[in-house]
Amino acid sequence: MKLYLIDHNFRYAVEQMLLTLFPEERPEYPAEPAAEGEDYARIVLSERDGYRIATSRMRRDGQITADYASVPMSSFTDSLVKNSKLSQIVKLSFYRAALAAGVKKPVWGALTGVRPGKLMEKLLREGKGVPEALRVFREEYDVTPERTGLCLKTAYATLRAAETLGEKDVCLYVGIPFCPTRCGYCSFVSQSVEKSMALIEPFFEALLKELHAEAEAIRAAGLNVVSLYMGGGTPTTLSAEQLDAFFTALEAEIDCSHLREITVEAGRPDTITLEKLRVLRAHNVGRISVNPQTMSDRVLECIGRRHTAEDIRSALALVRQAGGFTVNMDLIAGLPGDDVETFKKTIDQVLTLAPENITVHTLSKKRGSSISEAEAPLPDGVAVGQMLDYAAQELPDFGYEPYYLYRQKFMSGGFENVGWTKPGSESLYNICIMEELCSILAIGGGASTKLVASGGRIQRSFCPKYPKEYIEKIDELCQKKQEIVDWYREEES
Ligand code: SF4
Numbered sequence: 488m489k490l491y492l493i494d495h496n497f498r499y500a501v502e503q504m505l506l507t508l509f510p511e512e513r514p515e516y517p518a519e520p521a522a523e524g525e526d527y528a529r530i531v532l533s534e535r536d537g538y539r540i541a542t543s544r545m546r547r548d549g550q551i552t553a554d555y556a557s558v559p560m561s562s563f564t565d566s567l568v569k570n571s572k573l574s575q576i577v578k579l580s581f582y583r584a585a586l587a588a589g590v591k592k593p594v595w596g597a598l599t600g601v602r603p604g605k606l607m608e609k610l611l612r613e614g615k616g617v618p619e620a621l622r623v624f625r626e627e628y629d630v631t632p633e634r635t636g637l638c639l640k641t642a643y644a645t646l647r648a649a650e651t652l653g654e655k656d657v658c659l660y661v662g663i664p665f666c667p668t669r670c671g672y673c674s675f676v677s678q679s680v681e682k683s684m685a686l687i688e689p690f691f692e693a694l695l696k697e698l699h700a701e702a703e704a705i706r707a708a709g710l711n712v713v714s715l716y717m718g719g720g721t722p723t724t725l726s727a728e729q730l731d732a733f734f735t736a737l738e739a740e741i742d743c744s745h746l747r748e749i750t751v752e753a754g755r756p757d758t759i760t761l762e763k764l765r766v767l768r769a770h771n772v773g774r775i776s777v778n779p780q781t782m783s784d785r786v787l788e789c790i791g792r793r794h795t796a797e798d799i800r801s802a803l804a805l806v807r808q809a810g811g812f813t814v815n816m817d818l819i820a821g822l823p824g825d826d827v828e829t830f831k832k833t834i835d836q837v838l839t840l841a842p843e844n845i846t847v848h849t850l851s852k853k854r855g856s857s858i859s860e861a862e863a864p865l866p867d868g869v870a871v872g873q874m875l876d877y878a879a880q881e882l883p884d885f886g887y888e889p890y891y892l893y894r895q896k897f898m899s900g901g902f903e904n905v906g907w908t909k910p911g912s913e914s915l916y917n918i919c920i921m922e923e924l925c926s927i928l929a930i931g932g933g934a935s936t937k938l939v940a941s942g943g944r945i946q947r948s949f950c951p952k953y954p955k956e957y958i959e960k961i962d963e964l965c966q967k968k969q970e971i972v973d974w975y976r977e978e979e980s
Pocket residue numbers: 665666668669670672673674675677719720721754755
């Protein structure tokens with residue numbers, strides 16, 4: 488869409504709204520006016536009688552609409568607040584003009600961004616009280632009552648988790664970028680074992696080297712690892728011996744007395760064996776993810792998972808036989824070939840398996856996944872909404888509560904991913920990473936470290952996604968661990 492920003496430069500705000508309301512459109516900033524009949528949006532920021540006013544005029548499919556939003560200048564307590572409020576009215580005016588043009592109201596209204604819970608937590612932390620927080624969501628952001636309620640519950644879970652964390656508490660992520668085969672909807676640069684078997688051993692050696700360097704930095708900075716999460720990829724692609732060697736090294740390198748949980752993703756049932764599960768239990772791994780995504784064999788085939796729903800049941804039976812695991816199961820609403828009735832059956836079947844956690848994702852059509860490339864037929868936004876509504880209606884009846892949520896770009900219908908849990912089985916790591924409660928240190932392929940300071944300062948660094956590149960750069964990666972120590976020294980000074 489052609490965009491004309493007049494007397495301001497809140498490009499990011501406008502583009503976020505554009506992406507939310509018109510996901511197929513890309514922003515253009517032409518110097519010349521839009522031609523006769525061309526779609527455009529003109530967003531003006533002006534000032535009158537002590538108010539700043541954002542006015543959006545939009546032409547879409549020949550129809551012209553306009554609307555505005557305003558804010559009193561007396562509310563600008565500092566430049567940060569001023570910028571945030573101006574950005575908000577720019578978004579709102581664009582949002583209102585789009586709705587006037589007939590765009591369907593998104594469930595999250597004019598609230599953009601990956602972490603809607605942050606706003607709720609901020610309002611609660613500021614002592615605004617629940618009624619005022621709900622009013623802001625409803626009136627200022629036009630969020631539906633269902634999403635507002637969801638957000639309130641997850642915000643409480645975040646605040647409870649935050650109270651348990653000390654300043655030096657961190658999580659550690661370990662990335663294993665291998666999978667048995669590549670799923671059709673996956674944009675993660677996971678190397679399928681079929682193609683890269685020879686890289687697993689040198690990758691593993693490099694990983695142990697990085698673990699050693701990371702542990703030195705953790706000790707030097709005086710940090711406590713409270714949660715460890717091994718993800719990927721599919722970590723259980725590693726052999727039982729490799730898993731044993733990794734966790735043995737971890738126990739030798741890191742003070743595990745602060746560790747409150749260890750999670751290993753065993754997403755693909757074709758990688759789960761009793762031997763591996765016993766190794767994990769022996770090393771105090773207490774949480775495991777077995778991910779069907781769907782319990783429909785037809786949909787599994789559509790997404791190239793190369794396993795059946797029965798394989799999931801068998802894998803889960805092995806996990807229960809090994810004993811002692813909190814189990815998470817990931818599902819995705821909006822997969823190609825799926826429909827509302829089939830998704831409902833998936834939910835019903837997963838509920839009979841009674842995992843402690845169920846994570847209900849919405850398909851995000853990312854670049855790099857063969858689904859977006861092939862334009863496979865996907866359920867529309869209305870159907871995805873009905874799938875999520877069914878999950879939100881059934882899961883509480885079976886004793887699950889929402890405890891974290893986040894959104895992604897290019898999600899079907901602009902919805903969200905929600906982690907549901909039986910009381911007391913929450914994953915601390917999931918809350919910490921989604922709500923940025925503490926630093927996430929990370930090692931391994933495609934792993935991203937995020938150092939989080941109490942004042943909101945954030946510094947990110949990344950490990951290469953491709954195993955070959957990771958192996959080649961391992962010495963450089965190890966040297967960079969000093970950045971963690973420097974960051975915490977600076978924090979303390
Ligand atoms: S198992 Fe997960 S990471 Fe691996 S290819 Fe499938 S979706 Fe991607």
